Amino acid sequence: NAGVTQTPKFRVLKTGQSMTLLCAQDMNHEYMYWYRQDPGMGLRLIHYSVGEGTTAKGEVPDGYNVSRLKKQNFLLGLESAAPSQTSVYFCASSVPSGGPDEQYFGPGTRLTVT
């Protein structure tokens, strides 16, 4: 099993450009998440999904859109990138367990917006 994979690993964008980050998991997990990690700060949840075709906003959703057309994939889109979106983006997945769900993380995408 590859677990959670993210594409691309690195990207540099100019202000105003758009891009899509792809997250894929092969563990048949129901739940998927997008986080961003900034220096000196904890991870912050951008959007999450509890199943195919459903998405919900997290703590910092502005400037991002997501889609979950297939259970194994969760896409994060930036329509018009801004320097404030320079960050490391992590995708995670989990399976509902009736208690705390253990989240499995991908390796991250390092995005720089100039």
Added chain:
Amino acid sequence: KNQVEQSPQSLIILEGKNCTLQCNYTVSPFSNLRWYKQDTGRGPVSLTIMTFSENTKSNGRYTATLDADTKQSSLHITASQLSDSASYICVGGSNYQLIWGAGTKLIIKP
């Protein structure tokens, strides 16, 4: 305001020594407390997850404690190894509202 504060920010110890990392949290709703290990350039990996009714949980050389009354948690690492060099992150909350600490950067020196 929901927040998770960790101390120290960074710590250097010699290989083979023990250490304890601290976490204070103010999180609502609160149902569980997690510790993650994050190697440089990698995603976080779960070490322990405790519900609010649990006091301690171990994972090999890692032992986490939770005091829900004082809203404090600690992570104790026994007989440290070079591979323990990483950031250790405390996380509190419920499944869809997790508040992440900024982490303690631990360096193990030979």
